[in-house]
Amino acid sequence: MRVAVLGAGAIGAYVGASLCRAGVEVFLVARGAHLQAIRESGVRVHSPRGDFESRPRATDDPNEVGPVDHVFLGLKADQYAQAGPLVAPMLHERTTLIAAQNGIPWWYFHRLPGPFQGRRVESVDPGGAVSAALPLSRAIGCVVYAATEIVAPGRIRHLEGTRLSIGEPDGTDSARCNEFADAMVAGGLKCPVEPDLRRDIWIKLMGNIAFNPISALTRATMAGICRHGGTRGLVVDMMRETLAVAAAFGVYPDVSIERRFAGAERVGEHKTSTLQSLERGKPLELEAILTAVVELAGLAEVPVPTLRVVNALAGLLEDGNTGG
Structure with a gap:
């Protein structure tokens, strides 16, 4: 082979x-x-x-x-x-x-x-x-x-x-x-x-969609985001909206928000790949992680107000990072 x-x-x-x-x-x-x-x-x-x-x-x-x-x-x-x-x-x-x-x-x-x-x-x-x-x-x-x-x-x-x-x-x-x-x-x-690999896609996406853009916007590590009450609540809201979009397309990840959060906390003082890209002046690669989910939400008519706000902020950050 x-x-x-x-x-x-x-x-x-x-x-x-x-x-x-x-x-x-x-x-x-x-x-x-x-x-x-x-x-x-x-x-x-x-x-x-x-x-x-x-x-x-x-x-x-x-x-x-x-x-x-x-x-x-x-x-x-x-x-x-x-x-x-x-x-x-x-x-x-x-x-x-x-x-x-x-x-x-x-x-x-x-x-x-x-x-x-x-x-x-x-x-x-x-x-x-x-x-x-x-x-x-x-x-x-x-x-x-x-x-x-x-x-x-x-x-x-x-x-x-x-x-x-x-x-x-x-x-x-x-x-x-x-x-x-x-x-x-x-x-x-x-x-x-x-x-059903799409189930795996959404399970992993539950964490990426929240921690990656928030880390880039705040420069915080995974543990830092988990410790702060405000961003912790923001992560929960983003995960809930993501699960609603997945359900609209017939996918029901069998991992709870609490379990997904616990996994992120165990990672500790880790910089997400998006934050590392930001620090190096490279593209943030959030189209697949965040923007696409907002697009799918629109297609299925699922309200995702938190995801839309974070997507807009991350888009502006991306423009400034890459000179767009």
């Missing part, structure tokens, strides 16, 4: 290194000092589960990779629309695109029975640009429950969690999903094939 990782950042390099030690032929598409370090010394993973090293092939040119069986997308969601020329050289007729992203994916309504089947979510697929770059028929969803970070070029610190749930948009138990999942398990990761 041949797997390419497009966007070999913290999660991408961790997945690629894990697959490589399972004997998969892995290609990491990276750049800069990170690429150079991987070429010279491979990927070194430091983990409470045990350190390990892998030597996947690495390049900055997808043409050097050629067709593969699976492309694992470690890109940010706002990079998907421009990914077409990078992905194209790595495709054959059955290549899958495994999208490891937070929030609502561009394929959300693909093959979803009901009145919205085939509808485009403009916030994450503006004008169909992402669907054109990443064909829906190739999409496999992925929800990441692992936490990693790049501590130096070519060096990944695995903080917690090894589960990356995957699933077909139509919920079928496909051979292509099982093939990838088996390789992930052989590499030491958990990779359940979920019959």
Whole structure:
């Protein structure tokens, strides 16, 4: 089996290194000092589960990779629309695109029975640009429950969690999903094939939709947001509205707000990825996490006043951060 990782950042390099030690032929598409370090010394993973090293092939040119069986997308969601020329050289007729992203994916309504089947979510697929770059028929969803970070070029610190749930948009138990999942398990990761991955999407979104924008607006850590009475109440309101939107589309996450909050508190003095992006002057990637949910709320006529206010504030912050 041949797997390419497009966007070999913290999660991408961790997945690629894990697959490589399972004997998969892995290609990491990276750049800069990170690429150079991987070429010279491979990927070194430091983990409470045990350190390990892998030597996947690495390049900055997808043409050097050629067709593969699976492309694992470690890109940010706002990079998907421009990914077409990078992905194209790595495709054959059955290549899958495994999208490891937070929030609502561009394929959300693909093959979803009901009145919205085939509808485009403009916030994450503006004008169909992402669907054109990443064909829906190739999409496999992925929800990441692992936490990693790049501590130096070519060096990944695995903080917690090894589960990356995957699933077909139509919920079928496909051979292509099982093939990838088996390789992930052989590499030491958990990779359940979920019959309803949208439920996992909303479970993770419950936390992301509140903590990510609030952290960027306040510069607070997860623990700081939980400790402050005002922001704690704001998080609860945002989670309740999010669950109402999910229910309008037939999804009922089996995780309570209290349990989701407790999980966030355990993370401690951690800066969300959105806050880290803000501090680096990079895009905040809130379209998929927040704006898309507001769009879906409008589609289903669900009132989400708190989400709308936070979305407006975060949008203004994004404009100032990126010069928009």
